[in-house]
Amino acid sequence: MSERILIVEDELKIARLLQLELEYEGYRTKLAHTGMDGLLSFRDEQFDLVLLDVMLPEMTGFEVLKRIRATDEWTPVLLVTAKSSVKDKVEGLDLGATDYITKPFEMEEVFARIRSALRRASSSKEQGVQIGGLVVDESRHEVKVEGQVVQLTPREFELLAYFVKNPNIVLTREQILDAVWGYDYYGDTNVVDVYVRYVRKKIEMENHTYIQTVRGVGYVLKESTHEAKG
Known part of the structure; x- marks a missing residue:
């Protein structure tokens, strides 16, 4: 123990x-x-x-x-x-x-x-946390999208894990910085935007969105589907 x-x-x-x-x-x-x-x-x-x-x-x-x-x-x-x-x-x-x-x-x-x-x-x-086709398993440090394993860097994984712990909750950039980069981080909050883009590229598909931008506030994780553009 x-x-x-x-x-x-x-x-x-x-x-x-x-x-x-x-x-x-x-x-x-x-x-x-x-x-x-x-x-x-x-x-x-x-x-x-x-x-x-x-x-x-x-x-x-x-x-x-x-x-x-x-x-x-x-x-x-x-x-x-x-x-x-x-x-x-x-x-x-x-x-x-x-x-x-x-x-x-x-x-x-x-x-x-x-x-x-x-x-x-x-x-x-x-059991891991599942939102739509996205599964985040912290015990195995593993992310799957539609059953396929997605490779994330340690910081990307920590960022995504924080989002899935707070689904459907709008998180400010400051909250994300405190939780993922640490309370004593004094860098630019733009680092959050950069890493959100990295994670989006790896977990989102043309017709499926997970991390959504809330203008003027921050981000929220929730499943959203839309028709692919033809």
């Missing part, structure tokens, strides 16, 4: 307890004690799951979750909170939380919910 878990919790004793128990179970962990630190850690590093407290200094867990889901639809996020009202749970789930853990909790429950969330995430990756 080598899954990496980000623990965002401002109560030091609870954060340390979670870290010790999870590492004893074989997980790798990182601690963050404010909402902003948690968000920056998530953007800078790779995690398999996030344990996210709701009541945090600097930025609430709900706001952190909202920003995570703006660029990442798949990483499991378990909200941890002392609040048990239905309203709070509904708000978290509507924002994209995978599951909810209410304080005080038993560690066996935490372990079970983590295992369940990781299994679901792994199953989704193994």
Whole structure:
């Protein structure tokens, strides 16, 4: 077991307890004690799951979750909170939380919910994501169009994978830069346009479009068919 878990919790004793128990179970962990630190850690590093407290200094867990889901639809996020009202749970789930853990909790429950969330995430990756004739399989680092394997560079694959994680969502160039090139990238946003053209040439056919331009905003991935010109 080598899954990496980000623990965002401002109560030091609870954060340390979670870290010790999870590492004893074989997980790798990182601690963050404010909402902003948690968000920056998530953007800078790779995690398999996030344990996210709701009541945090600097930025609430709900706001952190909202920003995570703006660029990442798949990483499991378990909200941890002392609040048990239905309203709070509904708000978290509507924002994209995978599951909810209410304080005080038993560690066996935490372990079970983590295992369940990781299994679901792994199953989704193994099946790959299909949109029309386009299939993107992250576990195999493979792209197929109408059953034919398409060769992409690592950066092209990362760009396409980001699109398929956010289907039918209009993504700005800035969002794409943060997710694919990194939060600290300071180059021209035109690099997004260049790589979108590269990917389009490889995955799109005369009568089939996937990555569509939204003028003045950015791009959106959705299947679109049209008659070939004769």
